[in-house]
Structure formats: C-alpha cells, structure tokens
Amino acid sequence: MTERMRHGASIGQPLTRRDGPAKVTGAARYSADFHPGGMLHAVMAVSAIARGRVTHLDVAAAKAHPGVVDVMSPENAPALAKSPDEKDNPFAFRLDLLQNGNVRYANQPIAVVIAETLEAATEGAALLNPRYEAETPSVELGGETIFTPDSVGAGSPTQEGSGDIEAGFASAGTRMEATYETAAQYHNALEPHTSVAQWDGDRLTLHTPTQALWIAKGRLAGLFGIPQENIHIVSHYLGGGFGSKGFISSPQILGIMAAKLVGRPVKLVTRREQMFGSVGHRAATRQTLKLGAKADGTLTALDHHTLTLTSRHDDFVEACGLIARHLYASEAIATTHAVSRADIGTPIFMRAPGEASGSVAVESALDELALQLDMDPLELRLKNYAEVEPITHRPFSSKALRECYAQGAERFGWSKRPRQPRQMRDENGLRVGWGMGTATYPAGMMQGEARATIRADGTALVETAAQDMGQGAWTVLAQIAADGIGLDGDRVELRIGDSDLPNGGLAGGSTGTATSGSAVHAATQGALAALEDLAVNDRASPLYGAGNAGTVAEGGRLARRDDPTRSESFSDILARAGKDSVEAKGTGAGDPASRKTYAMHAHGAVYAEVKVDPDLGQIRVTRLVGAFAAGRIVNPRLVRSQYYGGMIWGVSLALHEHAVLDTRSGRVMNPNLAEYHVPVNADVPSLEAILVEEHDPHVNPLGIKGVGEIGITGTAGAIANAVWHATGTRVRDFPITLDKLLG
Amino acid sequence: MSFPETGFPITLTVNGVSRSLVLEDARVTLLDALRERLDLTGSKKGCDRGQCGACTVLLDGVRINACLALAVSHDGASITTIEGLADGDVLHPVQAAFVDHDGYQCGFCTPGQIMSAVGLIREGQAGDDPERVREGMSGNLCRCGAYAGITEAVLAAHAAMNAPDVLPGGNLSEDAA
Known part of the structure; x- marks a missing residue:
C-alpha cells in the first residue's frame, strides 16, 4: 500500500501520512491491542x-x-x-x-x-x-480558602505586569469590567x-x-x-x-x-466513566477582566485576574493570565492568579492549558470594550498591536499577526460586518452574527535527542523516542530526516514510540516537532559529517581533499559544494571504507541566548459566523476562518489538520464542554460521552485555515513553531463574540448554551 | 474460582471466514469477541456503551456499535470489520479517501469512522450532500477534530464508488459492499 505515499524533496510538501495505511486498515496496534x-x-x-x-x-x-x-x-x-x-x-x-x-x-x-x-x-x-x-466534600470554585499559588501552569510566575495599573485606569476615558466563567473540562481522548x-x-x-x-x-x-x-x-x-x-x-x-x-x-x-477522576482535567475558572482605554482605543490598563481550583492534595494552577502578558500592548498590565482547594482529582495540562480559558475571556472582554468605544473589534486589536512583547519589551523572533488579521478578514468578508448586533438574518429567519478573536501560543521547546544512521545500502535509519499522537510525527520527522540526509522519504526508515530509543522529549506544549525535529535534523547532519570525513580523507574518492570546500548531500550522494559534478554515492563511500554504516546522535533544544533575547510565539486570527434560532436559542457555528503564522510549515496537509482540530476544540469550549459537578456528593454527574458534550461531525461547520507565511531565524535552526494548540485560542472568543453579534446577548458563562440565551 | 464446564458455542462469518468459538460467558459483547477472542483489534473500544462509534462494524451489511451487541445474540451472523475491507494491498475506496483527505489524526476512531462511512454509502441516504454526510457520520466521535477531512473523504469515496466508468477497488463482495 506504499504506493499511496508521495515522494520528493520533503519539507513543505503536503505528503499523506506514512502511518495512514496502517491506520485505515486496522493494522495499527494501540496499547490495548x-x-x-x-x-x-x-x-x-x-x-x-x-x-x-x-x-x-x-x-x-x-x-x-x-x-x-x-x-x-x-x-x-x-x-x-x-x-x-x-x-x-x-x-x-x-x-x-x-x-x-x-x-x-x-x-x-x-x-x-x-x-x-x-x-x-x-x-x-x-x-x-x-x-x-x-x-462532606467541597468541590466549588472559591468554596474554600482562596490563596495565591507559588506558580501557575508549567512554572510561570503567579503575578506579572508592567506600568502603574491604577494610573492606567485613571487616565482611561472608557473602562469596562466583566467576569467570565469557564467550566471544568475533561480531555476524553477516545483511547482510554x-x-x-x-x-x-x-x-x-x-x-x-x-x-x-x-x-x-x-x-x-x-x-x-x-x-x-x-x-x-x-x-x-x-x-x-x-x-x-x-x-x-x-x-x-x-x-x-x-x-x-x-x-x-x-x-x-480505564472505563470511560473512570476517566472523569484520576487522569486529569482542565479546572473551572472565574476570570475578571478590567480594561481601560482612551477614546481612540489605545489600552491604558489591562487587568486580568483568575480564580481557579486545584485538588486538596496537589498543585496545578490553570495559567489563564499568560495570554495578557504576551498579546496586546497596554500602558499598564496586571495579571494575577488565585486558587482554592477542592475534593477533586488534580487538574492538569489540557490542550492549550491556560491559554484556552484565558483567551476566551480576554477576547470577549476586548469585544465588549470595542462596543463601548463604538469601534470595530479588529480595529481595536490593531490599535493595540504589540510591536514588542508587552512587559518584557523583547522583540518577537517573528510575528506575522498583521498578515493573519488581514488575510483572515479578507477571506471571511469581515469588512461587511455591521457594527451593531442583531442586524443580520439568513433566508430561514435565523439570526446571524460575526465575531473574531486573536490566536496565540508560545513557541516553546523541550530537549530531545535522535540518532541517525546512514547505511551501506543507501538507506538511512532515524530513531527517537518521540510520540505521534495524531499530530503527524511519523510523517514530518521522516520529512525532516529525508531533507537533512539528502534522501527520498522512502529510503528513510523512522523508528519512534519506543522508550529504548533516544529521548524524544514530549509530544505536548506545541513543542514536539520543534524539539524532536531539531534533534533529527542535528543527528542527520552529524551522520553526514561522519560520512564526509570518510570521503574527503580517501584518496580514491572524487571528494578527496574537499574538506575545505565542504560537501552537500542530495539524492543519496555527497557532492563537492564548489563542484557538484564531483560526487559519490553514500553506498560507495561506505563500501570502500569497509563500513556497514555511519551514525551520529543529535540534540534538539532551544538556544538559551536567543530565547533570552527574543519573545517566541505563534499567532493567528480567527473569524466566526454563527446562526442562532430566535425562538429556540439553538446555536450553530456555520463558518470558521482561521489564519495562522507559525514559522516554517513542514507539512501543510497535516498542519491544516492540527489547526482544524484546535478550532473544533474552540467550538467545543465555547458551546459544548461542561463537566457538571454535584456539589453535595462531589461527583461528576455526566461522566460519559452522551452527556459530556464534545462536537460531532454535524456540529462542525465549513472550516478554513490559511497558512500565513512566516520566516523565523531564531526559534530553532529549522524555523519551526508548534501548531497543535493555537487553534483553540481565538476561536472560542470569536464564537462568543459572534453569538453576541447575532443576539445582542452577552453570555459570560461558558459553555454558551441555549438556556443562557433564552433566560 | 474457575469457569463452569459448559459454554456458549457460536459461529460467526468474519470478513468472509467462518469462525467458531465457545464463549465461557454469555455477557461477551461482539466487540470483545472480535478483539479479545479473535485478535481482530482494528475495531476499537472508546466508551463501551454506544456513544462514540469507535467499534462500528457491519453486521449482515448494516453498521452497528459492536460494543452494544452481545455475541451470543448473533450466532450465524456475517460481520465485516476494518480488517476485511481492503483487497490485499489495494485499499477500499473509503480507506483510500481517508488517507488522501487526512480524515484522521490519532487514528483511534478511524476504523469506526471508515466502517460507518461504508455503511452510510451503502444506505444511500446521504449521497453527495455534505450536510447529510455530516449528520450520517455523527454517531462517530473524533476527539482530534478531523471532521473536515472525514466529510471530504466520505464525499470523495461516494463519488468514486458511484462513478459509472470506474470499477471500485477493494472487497465489495456481498458482505462488505
């Protein structure tokens, strides 16, 4: 079935998945198999x-x-x-x-x-x-003593800000304050x-x-x-x-x-209902946003306070405040977190931890401020575009957010949006609303290692204990390896998902491809260097003495950089040296110096259309356009799928997911996939993801930022804002369900 | 404590092959019979109560949730699972379309999605209407959010299988088609 694989110079190609045939035939064995x-x-x-x-x-x-x-x-x-x-x-x-x-x-x-x-x-x-x-259990948000945690999320400071927040409010012509709530959510991967x-x-x-x-x-x-x-x-x-x-x-x-x-x-x-307990969840939050702005929309104060829950026996704090530290320029910024304990399983990282819940509140608040200022919501965001990272004032390693705003708006038709709510209906009398939000997620890296082996038969083996959880590591790591080593993809054997292989880091935090991909790239360069070393020191090789000029690898051959006609195949070099193979290990990790100098984030803009039944309150998302810039795109087909998946999680956060806790017993009352709602196919509208070009010379040698989580951010807020635009009703309690519109 | 001597003998035709087994327990679901007794692990268990669709198989040509079916209730039935869809190395048009349209991410729901799509196309209910395909595929959850690709894949497979001048590949014998 390998005929379905496509070949070619690899990075940037929309190859189908290498693991595709195994997955569509049932041959792929998951743990329980x-x-x-x-x-x-x-x-x-x-x-x-x-x-x-x-x-x-x-x-x-x-x-x-x-x-x-x-x-x-x-x-x-x-x-x-x-x-x-x-x-x-x-x-x-x-x-x-x-x-x-x-x-x-x-x-x-x-x-x-x-x-x-x-x-x-x-x-x-x-x-x-x-x-x-x-x-007697206690499971309510703020139900017990509220305290300030030592850190939030993955070790971020609990409080961070800049400027004089009181002065910022004092100088503001317009102020808004609102409190938003998000529900407890459970990951519910389909595989228990x-x-x-x-x-x-x-x-x-x-x-x-x-x-x-x-x-x-x-x-x-x-x-x-x-x-x-x-x-x-x-x-x-x-x-x-x-x-x-x-x-x-x-x-x-x-x-x-x-x-x-x-x-x-x-x-x-684990049985499905047992997954609502000991395997983590995203904790409920109550977030208060206070914004101050001048008449032209310039933010003078941005104050984001989060109250969330953690378990009685351990600490994990949903870091909702991170978004406001990185996204919008404001004369003063204050971000704070508080937490209370409850008799619940310990919350944990869940796709876009902190950013997802934080984004929906921040993007809703900006929409409310835009209304007060009588400004277009996109204009308000452009007015407060951060040219450098707020608080730290570091330059961004790259930031094509303006292009994301523009390309998304153009594609969506944003310029035709009436400023006031309740202005649009479709042919069936449903109310139509348009909303937008900004997407952002840090371009982090972990540390990982890989091993590359070039073999005498002209193939290569690349190994790292990375994990493919659907993002496409089986495919993109092979693409990175193929280009790194100068071979067609079908001559590269990839081994991942095995703990005996070199440490591949973590498939999480949108760091997987950046980390293990960098390690794979480094390993291939090491193996090529070893091969080059054999050739340039061998009098019988056409590459003899090319050490200073150097070599390039392409099509399974090494060639002199200054004279490509002088080349030799990997196989011949190894055969004459009497070797079966050469191998090298490589490390992928962020460069501490550039990470100190630059702020590194992916960005995007999401535009949403919803339709709301005026009598029944039923909400349907009918159109989502996202435009994202995340550095170099290794495989556009798979990256688009990551964006779509994230955007659907945004739909889910805005309209569906809600673990209902019985405050008397402390039990989740809907621990199953019929009553804990996640989107089904019919809930998902026409989706479009625009891959906005972005070149990042600092983030890592391959210029890769992560794409797995950013799609949620921006989307949930865009939908909430579209619901307001359709109905004139601002729901601040997520998920937005029809009862909240009718009540 | 050990099981009683007596059991529940059943015979299923699975992917065209007759399989006889003696269940030691009447509570064995069709899904667990396939997965745990016949080592046909392509069909997945996501919820074990008919809410996610990962276990979808064709039972006498009709898509069902195998986790909600008791194996002993279907003695003599003909079952098609994901393992029985391709014809050797030639993928069924629905399988090929899922690869081409990236109708999956982690792949765990994929066997169920594909069997459901084969069933849906057979039912002739959805045709080339994306809205009806979305509705008809809504018994199969995909937590990764690959729905856009799934819908495209089902539409493309439907078109390929209904093209008058193209013979569909794959195993489209009475059992599967």
Whole structure:
C-alpha cells in the first residue's frame, strides 16, 4: 500500500501520512491491542464518594466469581520503592496507587480485580460493593480558602505586569469590567488510559499510551525501584492525549502493579466513566477582566485576574493570565492568579492549558470594550498591536499577526460586518452574527535527542523516542530526516514510540516537532559529517581533499559544494571504507541566548459566523476562518489538520464542554460521552485555515513553531463574540448554551 | 474460582471466514469477541456503551456499535470489520479517501469512522450532500477534530464508488459492499 505515499524533496510538501495505511486498515496496534500469552484482564473499582475512606470491600464475593484470580487492594498491593505521594519535582503529580484506604476525590481507584476474562473482572469489580466512611466534600470554585499559588501552569510566575495599573485606569476615558466563567473540562481522548504490562523478574515490558516515553520511564523506575533500562515502553500509536497522557497516570500504573501481584501479564483499560477522576482535567475558572482605554482605543490598563481550583492534595494552577502578558500592548498590565482547594482529582495540562480559558475571556472582554468605544473589534486589536512583547519589551523572533488579521478578514468578508448586533438574518429567519478573536501560543521547546544512521545500502535509519499522537510525527520527522540526509522519504526508515530509543522529549506544549525535529535534523547532519570525513580523507574518492570546500548531500550522494559534478554515492563511500554504516546522535533544544533575547510565539486570527434560532436559542457555528503564522510549515496537509482540530476544540469550549459537578456528593454527574458534550461531525461547520507565511531565524535552526494548540485560542472568543453579534446577548458563562440565551 | 464446564458455542462469518468459538460467558459483547477472542483489534473500544462509534462494524451489511451487541445474540451472523475491507494491498475506496483527505489524526476512531462511512454509502441516504454526510457520520466521535477531512473523504469515496466508468477497488463482495 506504499504506493499511496508521495515522494520528493520533503519539507513543505503536503505528503499523506506514512502511518495512514496502517491506520485505515486496522493494522495499527494501540496499547490495548496487545495480548501477550497468558494475559489476564484487570478492571478498577473506583470511589463513589469524593472524600473519606473505604471501610470495607467484599473481596470474598469478588473472588468467588468464576474467572476471578485476585483482588488488589491496599491490603495486598505490591510495595513500591517510593511513595506515590512523594513529590520530587513539581510535575511528579501525586498518584493514587492503593497506598491506603483514603478517598480524596470521586472516581479514585480503590481496588483492582484481576480475572481470566474481561467480563469476570468487570463483574468482580461490581461485587466488591464498597462501604465508606464519607466526609462532606467541597468541590466549588472559591468554596474554600482562596490563596495565591507559588506558580501557575508549567512554572510561570503567579503575578506579572508592567506600568502603574491604577494610573492606567485613571487616565482611561472608557473602562469596562466583566467576569467570565469557564467550566471544568475533561480531555476524553477516545483511547482510554491503558496498560498491557508484563514482568520478567525485575524487567518490565509495557504497552501504554504516553506523550513522553522517557518521563514515564523515569517515573516508573522510581516507583518500582528498578533501573530505567529495565523498562521497555512501547507506544507506536497513541489514541489521543491532549495533555492527559503527558504524565503516566494512576490507572496505567495500577495495571503494572496488578501484573506484578499475579505474576502474569495483565491488561487494564480505564472505563470511560473512570476517566472523569484520576487522569486529569482542565479546572473551572472565574476570570475578571478590567480594561481601560482612551477614546481612540489605545489600552491604558489591562487587568486580568483568575480564580481557579486545584485538588486538596496537589498543585496545578490553570495559567489563564499568560495570554495578557504576551498579546496586546497596554500602558499598564496586571495579571494575577488565585486558587482554592477542592475534593477533586488534580487538574492538569489540557490542550492549550491556560491559554484556552484565558483567551476566551480576554477576547470577549476586548469585544465588549470595542462596543463601548463604538469601534470595530479588529480595529481595536490593531490599535493595540504589540510591536514588542508587552512587559518584557523583547522583540518577537517573528510575528506575522498583521498578515493573519488581514488575510483572515479578507477571506471571511469581515469588512461587511455591521457594527451593531442583531442586524443580520439568513433566508430561514435565523439570526446571524460575526465575531473574531486573536490566536496565540508560545513557541516553546523541550530537549530531545535522535540518532541517525546512514547505511551501506543507501538507506538511512532515524530513531527517537518521540510520540505521534495524531499530530503527524511519523510523517514530518521522516520529512525532516529525508531533507537533512539528502534522501527520498522512502529510503528513510523512522523508528519512534519506543522508550529504548533516544529521548524524544514530549509530544505536548506545541513543542514536539520543534524539539524532536531539531534533534533529527542535528543527528542527520552529524551522520553526514561522519560520512564526509570518510570521503574527503580517501584518496580514491572524487571528494578527496574537499574538506575545505565542504560537501552537500542530495539524492543519496555527497557532492563537492564548489563542484557538484564531483560526487559519490553514500553506498560507495561506505563500501570502500569497509563500513556497514555511519551514525551520529543529535540534540534538539532551544538556544538559551536567543530565547533570552527574543519573545517566541505563534499567532493567528480567527473569524466566526454563527446562526442562532430566535425562538429556540439553538446555536450553530456555520463558518470558521482561521489564519495562522507559525514559522516554517513542514507539512501543510497535516498542519491544516492540527489547526482544524484546535478550532473544533474552540467550538467545543465555547458551546459544548461542561463537566457538571454535584456539589453535595462531589461527583461528576455526566461522566460519559452522551452527556459530556464534545462536537460531532454535524456540529462542525465549513472550516478554513490559511497558512500565513512566516520566516523565523531564531526559534530553532529549522524555523519551526508548534501548531497543535493555537487553534483553540481565538476561536472560542470569536464564537462568543459572534453569538453576541447575532443576539445582542452577552453570555459570560461558558459553555454558551441555549438556556443562557433564552433566560 | 474457575469457569463452569459448559459454554456458549457460536459461529460467526468474519470478513468472509467462518469462525467458531465457545464463549465461557454469555455477557461477551461482539466487540470483545472480535478483539479479545479473535485478535481482530482494528475495531476499537472508546466508551463501551454506544456513544462514540469507535467499534462500528457491519453486521449482515448494516453498521452497528459492536460494543452494544452481545455475541451470543448473533450466532450465524456475517460481520465485516476494518480488517476485511481492503483487497490485499489495494485499499477500499473509503480507506483510500481517508488517507488522501487526512480524515484522521490519532487514528483511534478511524476504523469506526471508515466502517460507518461504508455503511452510510451503502444506505444511500446521504449521497453527495455534505450536510447529510455530516449528520450520517455523527454517531462517530473524533476527539482530534478531523471532521473536515472525514466529510471530504466520505464525499470523495461516494463519488468514486458511484462513478459509472470506474470499477471500485477493494472487497465489495456481498458482505462488505
């Protein structure tokens, strides 16, 4: 089926996915698709209360069920080398591994039933019939003492600003203040958190989905007290992560413990309703925006305060304030965060963590300010265009946001938008509204490594423990490798998704391609240098003595830079040297000096059209146009898909997702995909993503910024603003549902 | 404790091949029979309650959620799964269209999307109308948000399979088509 692959000079080509044939034929094996011989099935029992402790489990009843092999509870769970509550770094989130009988949130794992079949394990878990000593839980935002966290998000300062915010408000001709709320959201990757674990003495083979193989390996080595090299994690395909598989979760580790307990391979798959608890979520927020502006729209003050929730037992704070630190120029800026504790699972990074929730509030507030100023919302944003990064005053490494605004507006037809709301209807009498928002996401990098091998048969092997969770690493890393090494893509073998390979960093934070791609590029350059070294020192080679002029690689040959007619194939160079291959390792990481000098962000502009039924309040997004600038685009086909996916998450944040908590029991009341709404195909309108050209010489040698998260930002606010434009009703409580329009 | 001696023998024709198995438990779903007993793991379990569509297969030519079907209820049935769609190395037109239109990202929902699309095209309900394709594909969630590509792929496959001068490739025998 390889005929469907297209070839050519690779970077920038809209190649179809290398993993496409495997994915469309069912041949791609995800973690739960592995069945080692003698494998047992494990099913978790989870807590029905949100706070207290388990006083009794009917282990005898479960064990009496045909097919049940064992029940793992705090009584008999294998001892761990390190406490799951020990926090040796801020991102070692506390785990629930049956270390005691305490319950700290609803749906917390409290036991695991292991059986010959899935049906027996499932029934066994039901038969445990737990009894509890329940305490009254608290799950409301601001329901307990509000405090200032030490840091927010991935270690950002809690408070940051510039200028005199009071003076900014004092000098403002126009002021607005509004409070916006966003709901708790759960990642709900379609693939549940899964482990297929097999122990051989103190060696572990593990099929589990993880966005960061080496981070997972390190955590497991600590917990089980074994060397990292004893752990082999295989994760060739990952069925959606969105942050929930960034750090290995309690259910995945319980599967490993179960395998240890029974001495046989075990498969544990988290049930959908169990994913509303121990595998992270995006916490609810209440954000207050205060804006001050002169009559011409110039911002004099931008004050963004966030109140959010974290768990009682750990710290993760949704960093909504980051957006306002990077996006708009203002004479004064203040961004602050506060948090209260609750009896909930610990929140965690979720696609555009901080930025998604922050953006919808900031973009809504700017729209409200534009109305007060009687300005076009796009004009207001252009008026406050940040030529340098606000607060730090660093120049941007690149910023084609003006082009994004212009190209998106042109394509959408923004200039025809009436200033006032409730001006447009379609042929069926539905109210039509247009709104816009600015998109932004940092162009971060982690550190990663890759190994490149050029082989005597004229092929190359490139290896890195990077992860493809749908963004396209299988394809784009091969494209980067092919160009780096001067070979057609079909002569490059790529190995990823395996913890025995060099550390590939994290598929997350929109850093994956920039990091592992840079590592792959560096490794290919190293391997070519080794090859060149062989040729230029070999009297029999046409490249002999070309050391000073240097060589270039193309089409599987090295040629003199100053005389391309003098060249030799990779195979011939290696054959004469009597070598099977040459190899090199490369590192991808941000350059500290340029990251200190420059602010690095991707940008975009999103324009939305919605239609609202005037009688029923039903909202449909009918058109979305996004224009994004994110440096060099490795594969436009796959990048467009990333933007679309992000924009659909923006639709979802604005109109759909809402985990409803029962404040008495502390339980999520809609822990399933029928009642926890995510967009279906019919919810998704005509989408357009414009790839705006942007050249960035500073961000990394390949000029790549991330594209996985930016699509959410801007979009959710654009939709909220379009709903206001259609109806004249400003809803500040997300998701916007029809009851809020009719009420 | 061990299972009782007696079981539930059933025979399914899966992708054209007769498969007999004895289920030790009447609660085995069709999805778990395929995945855990027959090692046909292309069909995926996303929710186990008919809400996500990742387990969609054709049962006697009609698309169903295999997680909501008990295997013992379908003794003698003919099942087509994602593994049975291509003809050797030649992809079914719907599979080929998903590759060409990037109708996937992580790929976990993809087998269900494709089987649902094959079913939808067979039903003849949606034709070349994008709105009806979106509605007809709305029982299959894609959390990555590949819906634009999925809709394009279904429309393109529909056109390819209905082109009068082109013989559709892939396994379009009575079972699958």
